[in-house]
Amino acid sequence: MIETITAVNDAVNHFIWGIPAMISIIGVGLLLSVRTRFLQIRKFPYAIKTTIGRMFRKKDATDGAMTPFQAVCTALAATVGTGNIAGVAGAIAIGGPGAVFWMWCSALLGMCTKFSEVTLAVRFRERSATGEWVGGPMYYIKNGLSKNWHWLAALYSLFGVLTVFGTGNATQVNTIVTAIDSALTAYGDFSKSMLSTVNLVAGVLVAMLVAMVLLGGIKRIGSVTEKLVPFMALFYVVLALGVVILNIRRFPAVLASIVGGAFDPRAFTGGAIGSVFLSMQKGVSRGIFSNEAGLGTGSIAHACADTRKPVKQGMFGIFEVFADTIVICTLTALVILCSGVPVNYGSAAGAELTIAGFTSTYGGWSSIFTAVALCCFAFSTIIGWGLYGSRCIEFLCKTDKVVRPFLVVYSFVAILGATVELDLLWNIADTFNGLMSIPNLIALLLLSGTVVKLVKEFFETES
Template sequence: MLESIIKINQAVNGFIWGVPAMICIIGVGLLLSVRTRFIQVRKFGAAMKNTIGKIFDKTQAKDGSMSPFQAVCTALAGTVGTGNIAGVAGAIALGGPGAIFWMWCSAFLGMCTKFSEVTLAIHFREKNANGEYVGGPMYYIKNGLSKKWHFLAVLYALFGVLTVFGTGNATQVNTIVSSIHSALHNLHIIDGTVDERANLIFGIFIAAFVAMVLLGGIQRIGQVSEKLVPFMATLYVILAIGVVILHINRVPAVFAMIFKSAFTPQAATGGIIGSMFLSMKKGVSRGIFSNEAGLGTGSIAHACADTNNAVHQGMFGIFEVFMDTIVICTLTGLVILLGAPNIVYGQAAGAELTISGFTATYGGWVSIFTAVAMCCFAFSTIIGWGLYGSRCIEFLGGEKLVRPFLVAYSFVSIIGATINLGLLWDIADTFNGLMAIPNLIALLILSGQVKKLAIDVDQAEKSGTL
């Protein structure tokens, strides 16, 4: 049975993440960049000033909404997760060091894609019966396109509900369990064998904590995210920069290897990896898994923000992709390529490969800190994606389904603690691809609207309101 599932998923995954998908993802990102005159380059300084520069301006949100800071933290909670740790490790192991280069490429275009998603989400959002702002791809499809395209909104919400269980929960819990196990093993507290009972206990504990946060409502989600995200990102970045500094003499050679491997992966991986396309496929797919540009999920959190300025909130989209992929994913890649003693190319890898990069540099004692950081990354992602799933199920069946969904979503943590990692990542990649299709079609059709809204950025900057 399991072998049949693997074969079916591999076939679907190969089609979804084949040449057409690469063309669509890159093509839509390029079209939006051209139509906004590469806003991610022109307004990069303004984006950083209005995000990093004002990120600690924590205004109080009205009931039924989040502050702009809480909204960006919740979106970052969804993006800055195991895709940055286990996802990057898997991309390098399966696609070679060149996968990092393709992550950069997807992120460059993805900054504009996510700007477009967030801006449209604010522009076309609405309020539900509880007075809460709701928005995202299903709403900008519903309110921005004609009725003949509304089936895309239903498809997006349906794929979204299915995606959150794997991408947002099971893979994250699996990484929590793996990182804790690796840390305890490196500290010689346990041997290398996996204790299924311990994994089950971890899964039950995580499920209970997830339910407690998510069932507390939109404002509790925002409150947890705004405290957890800055802490985890700062801790991880400091540890990663330390690895780079301690291996600074090898950094130029590693960057040279990344660029060379991007176009000649066979030479870089000893002939194990078959082609440059595999490197591109792993880099782009794991990059999207990490920064979510093209999936539209982050815009669901941004739609909850207590703001009327769509393009101002759109600036956070540029910041998120830059921070997530250009900064954190790159640092993870450097930690692995500089610190990991033995990378076995052609075999699936996860958080343990990233941890080995840290421990080879600092020693086994650092395992506890990396495990804490990774647990925070993964848990924050579970919370962020719980919000995404609840909005999708609400769109499909109304608010009466939200609480039962959140309970079911919480229990998936138990399954994620005990299932095969390789299959989890493959299924997550498949659902991500399915989710991206209706969103990319909507962005293509609404690119003219994005162009009009992007003009507001220039006008706001001239008037001093940006």
Template sequence: MLATIEHINTVVNNFVWGVPAMICIIGVGFYLSYKTRFIQLRKLKYAIKTIIGKALHQSEAAEGATTPFQALCTALAATLGTGSIAGVAGAIAIGGPGAVFWMWFSALLGMCTKFSEVTLAVHFRERNMHGDWVGGPMYYIKNGLSKNWQWLAVAFCSFAVLAVFGTGNATQVNTITVALDSVLINFNIVSDGNLATINLFIGIAITILVALVLLGGIKRIGRVTEKLVPFMALLYIVLALGVVLVNIKELPAVFAMIVKSAFSPSAATGGVVGSMFMSLKKGVSRGIFSNEAGLGTGPIAHASADTNHPVKQGLFGIFEVFIATIIICTLTAFVILCSGVPFTYGVAAGADLTIKGFTSTYGGWVSILTAVALCCFAFSTVLGWGLYGSRCIEFLFGTTIIKPFMIVYSLVAIIGATADLGIIWGIADTFNGLMAIPNLIALFLLSGTVVKLVKEYFSPTYDKD
């Protein structure tokens, strides 16, 4: 039975993340970039300046909303998961160094995709019965498209609800336990035989913490993520920059290898990765996992922002992709490639490869800090995706089901901490791809609205304060 499910999932996954998906993701990203005259490049400096200003001069958000910076941190909390550490390592191992180039390429277009998603989410959002702002793909489909397209909203929410338990919870908690177990064993604190009990306690502790935060509502989620996200991102960036600086002489060769391998993978992998499409596929898919541009999840968090214009929050979407992929994922790639840690091309790799890059430079003690960073990344993802799941299930069944969903979602952490997830990783990957399909269709159909809002916001007569 399990083998049959795995076979079916492999077939669906190969289609979802195959040539059609790559064409849709890249095609929609390029189309939106063209329509907005590449706003992600024209206004990147403006976006960074605006976001830093908002972070330094925060005020309390209105009732039922979060501050724009809290909305960004909640979205980044879900985005900066294990994909930023383990996912990049896997992309390099399977797709070769050239996967990093295609990851950059997808991020360049993804910045505009995320900008468009966030802008539409704020423009078409609405208040729920509790007075909270709610939005996302399901709402810009519902309020922006005709009745003939409403099935897209239901499809998106259905795929999202199924995805959150795997992508957003079980696999993330599993990564936390693996990281903590590694530290405990390496420093001879416990033996392998005691890990099962320890993992159970880890799962219970995470369940309690997740429930306490999520049941507190959007404002509590925002308050937690605005403190957790900057800390974990800064810690990881400092550690990674240290590795790059120590191995700075390797950087020019690494850049050359990334670009050359993007078009001729076999040149860098000894013929193991011979397909340019495999390099492109891994780079684009891992880029999307790192920044979620096109999936439609991030806009759900941004829709709660207390902002006076959709485009103003859309600029936060550009910054989100920039931080997640151009900064965090690039540093992860440099940690692996500049440090020269050995690995086998064509063989799946994960967070352990990234950690080896750190320990080869700093020594074994740094595994504690990398484990802390990894746990923060994973825990923040659990919180962010908990919000996404609750908003989607609310859209499908109403507000009365939110708290029961939060409790069940929190309890899944115990499964993630104690069970062998195996096929769950693959199924979660598939549902991630399925979520993108209705969202990309909606973005294409609503591109005219995005252009109209951009012209309105950047017109000389509009007051941006």
């Protein structure tokens, strides 16, 4: 039975995350970019000025809302995860250094896609029965499209609920306990039973912390993420930049391998990888998986922002993709490539390759730093996806009475994630994650004219 489920899921997964998904996500991103006259490039200085300027503006949000900065931190909490450390390593190992170049290309289009998602989410959001702002793909489908398309909103919410327990929780907790186990075994002789006990305790603690944050409502979620996300991102960026600076002599050759390897991977992988398409596929898919542009999930958090200007909040979408992929994912790639650690091209790799980049530069102590970074990244992802799941199930059941029971169950899934093998669960969740993109991309396509109209009206008013 398990073998049959695995085989079916693998077939669907390869289709969802294969060429059709890449063509669809890149195609919609390109269409939106052309229709907005590449707003993400034309208005990039404005986006950075607007977003960074509002980050340091201290103000309280109205009831049932987050500040714009809290909204972007909550979205980044779910986006900046273990994929930024393990996923990039896997893309380089299988696609070569050139995969990083294609990751940059996907991010360039993804900036406009995410801008559109956030703009539409704020434009078509509504107040819930408890007075909180709710929005996201299901709401811009419901309020922006005719009734003929409303089934897409239910489909998106269903896939969202099925995804959060795996992608958003169990697999993230599994990453936390794996990181803790690695740090412990590096500094002592721990038996398997001792590590199992540690994992159980870690799972219970994570479950309790997640419940405390999520059951506190939108205000507490925003308060936690606005402190956690800047800390963990800055922490990681500083240490990663240190690796690059200490190995700066390798930087020109690394840059050449990234650009050259995008078009001639064989020359930079010792012949292990000869397909340009493979390099492109791994880079693009990893970029999409990392920044979630096209999945629509981040817009659920942005819809909670205390703002009256959809386009202005949309600028945070541009910043979000830039910070996640262009900054953090690129730094992970540079840690691996500049450190000079051997990469077994053509074979799967994960966080251990990134950890090797840090330890070869700083020494064994940095394995503790990597474990802390992974724990922060994973915990923030659990919080962000908890919000997404609660919004999806509230929309699906048409009542907010299901939210608190859902969040309790969601929190305690952390114990499961800490104590069992999750290979099949991860793969199934990954498939549903990809399925979420289908109704969202259809909605973006149909609402692209609305995005253009909102952009035009906003900048006419601003000028």
